[in-house]
Amino acid sequence: MEIPVEFLLEKTIIVVAVFTISLVIAMYSTYAERKVSAVLQDRIGPNRAGPFGLLQPLADGVKFFMKEEIIPSSANKFLFILGPSLAMLTACMTGAVIPWGGTLEMADSIVKLQVTDINIGVLYIFAVVSIGVYGVMIGGWASNNKFSLMGAIRASSQMISYEIAMGLSIIALIMTTGTLSVGEIVQQQTTGHWNIVYQPLGFFIFMICAFAECNRTPFDLPECEAELIGGYHTEYSSMKLGLYLFSEYINMFISSAVMSAFFFGGYDIPYIEYLNLDHNLVTILGTVFFFFKIVMFIFLFMWVRWTLPRFRYDQLMNLGWKIMIPLAIINIIITGSCILLFK
Amino acid sequence: MQLTNRSKVVVDKKMTFMERIYIPSIVSGMLITLSHLFKKKATIQYPEQQREFSFVYRGKHILKRDEQGRENCTACGLCAVSCPAEAITIVAAERKKGEEHLYKEEKYASLYEINMLRCIFCGLCEEACPKDAVYLTEELVPAAFNRKDFIYGKDKLVQPLGTSAHPKTYKPYKK
Numbered sequence: 001m002e003i004p005v006e007f008l009l010e011k012t013i014i015v016v017a018v019f020t021i022s023l024v025i026a027m028y029s030t031y032a033e034r035k036v037s038a039v040l041q042d043r044i045g046p047n048r049a050g051p052f053g054l055l056q057p058l059a060d061g062v063k064f065f066m067k068e069e070i071i072p073s074s075a076n077k078f079l080f081i082l083g084p085s086l087a088m089l090t091a092c093m094t095g096a097v098i099p100w101g102g103t104l105e106m107a108d109s110i111v112k113l114q115v116t117d118i119n120i121g122v123l124y125i126f127a128v129v130s131i132g133v134y135g136v137m138i139g140g141w142a143s144n145n146k147f148s149l150m151g152a153i154r155a156s157s158q159m160i161s162y163e164i165a166m167g168l169s170i171i172a173l174i175m176t177t178g179t180l181s182v183g184e185i186v187q188q189q190t191t192g193h194w195n196i197v198y199q200p201l202g203f204f205i206f207m208i209c210a211f212a213e214c215n216r217t218p219f220d221l222p223e224c225e226a227e228l229i230g231g232y233h234t235e236y237s238s239m240k241l242g243l244y245l246f247s248e249y250i251n252m253f254i255s256s257a258v259m260s261a262f263f264f265g266g267y268d269i270p271y272i273e274y275l276n277l278d279h280n281l282v283t284i285l286g287t288v289f290f291f292f293k294i295v296m297f298i299f300l301f302m303w304v305r306w307t308l309p310r311f312r313y314d315q316l317m318n319l320g321w322k323i324m325i326p327l328a329i330i331n332i333i334i335t336g337s338c339i340l341l342f343k
Numbered sequence: 344m345q346l347t348n349r350s351k352v353v354v355d356k357k358m359t360f361m362e363r364i365y366i367p368s369i370v371s372g373m374l375i376t377l378s379h380l381f382k383k384k385a386t387i388q389y390p391e392q393q394r395e396f397s398f399v400y401r402g403k404h405i406l407k408r409d410e411q412g413r414e415n416c417t418a419c420g421l422c423a424v425s426c427p428a429e430a431i432t433i434v435a436a437e438r439k440k441g442e443e444h445l446y447k448e449e450k451y452a453s454l455y456e457i458n459m460l461r462c463i464f465c466g467l468c469e470e471a472c473p474k475d476a477v478y479l480t481e482e483l484v485p486a487a488f489n490r491k492d493f494i495y496g497k498d499k500l501v502q503p504l505g506t507s508a509h510p511k512t513y514k515p516y517k518k
């Protein structure tokens with residue numbers, strides 16, 4: 001089989017662009033987090049480095065690189081380094097199947113703004129996200145520290161509990177859309193209604209589970225400062241700590257993208273087809289609108305973080321197993337009966 | 344007796360369904376945090392902006408001069424006696440001929456030291472002074488690395504020549 005050069009070039013450009021954008025957005029999420037937390041607490045937030053403190057993430061990055069790299073003598077060196085690398089790798093991998101925009105018509109070819117539209121995109125996302133917990137697990141285990149191990153155990157049990165509810169909520173979505181390809185799910189929403197109309201409960205469950213999967217408050221038990229001194233990354237310093245924190249923000253970005261693609265039409269702008277705009281312009285506007293949706297979701301993540309306190313561990317497990325999973329199953333039953341009745 | 348009307352009687356009743364799903368309370372909590380988005384920020388941008396001091400603030404001491412630039416202090420020692428922290432040390436000296444433009448009266452303090460680590464900034468020295476010589480200003484006593492740097496002599500206490508006569512509006516750095 002021969003692979004054309006143009007194809008390789010096109011995909012390389014998209015891959016590099018997606019990678020860069022997710023890194024930059026994750027970088028500025030740290031800035032946004034500090035700014036949002038400050039504003040919600042009647043403070044101002046970072047404003048010294050550059051105009052409005054916009055250079056703050058760069059300063060933080062430089063600081064992370066310049067710090068001394070400490071590997072505890074009792075730690076397993078290989079696994080200690082593998083942990084944050086794995087966390088970062090899996091965080092960056094998910095972006096591959098998300099459709100960032102429609103198609104661009106260039107000269108004689110049509111370029112899809114998506115790295116790859118595999119027909120099991122939804123499964124791929126779930127597979128990669130569940131590998132993500134290994135980064136946390138391995139890091140916590142390799143630290144050879146009780147608190148880190150506690151954090152890692154909490155992370156893994158939390159992930160397992162909430163992944164089930166997340167998967168079940170997505171099953172209902174797949175029942176209505178009838179496809180596992182993310183590109184096709186978004187494509188259906190550009191012509192029909194957004195999936196939030198059909199799956200409000202599914203979206204709600206998915207969102208809560210996404211919070212838990214990203215280890216965000218109120219589900220940030222793996223890294224709670226008060227009890228576990230930072231949890232799995234207690235022993236980490238320098239850029240390895242930076243990678244852990246960074247992967248959390250990339251995960252947040254990706255799950256915001258997934259939520260807007262699955263339930264809020266992705267790059268779809270409602271009623272834009274009535275304006276009779278140029279196809280390429282519509283695609284670019286759609287991509288911008290998609291990023292607007294993502295930013296709104298990231299703001300929601302931060303807004304919730306600075307409003308709600310952390311769950312107690314038994315409450316977390318109660319919510320996951322006794323409420324979320326039954327709710328998701330009820331959602332499947334309702335969706336199934338609706339499909340039977342109305343289609 | 345009730346001090347405010349905000350006290351609530353806590354009842355250990357069973358929560359209703361709406362209360363148990365917590366969604367309404369979460370939403371109202373999030374609306375509260377969102378409302379803070381539009382509130383006035385409490386931050387003071389410190390080096391550029393400085394908080395206004397209260398008019399009765401008692402900060403670092405100043406030894407006043409009169410209108411002709413002569414030191415008011417006659418080393419009577421009343422401030423040192425009244426000081427509950429025993430922070431003030433005074434050594435008196437007699438004014439020589441030709442020093443009339445420096446000191447107001449025949450006796451003056453050749454040494455006037457306040458230990459700022461002992462001082463409790465109560466202002467009793469200011470009250471005790473019969474000659475309007477010692478006042479507490481709105482200035483802060485800055486941090487230092489050595490204990491001996493906190494013993495302020497006349498070099499740091501006497502009002503610089505040509506500054507405002509009012510002890511509270513006295514600002515040595517803005518002439």
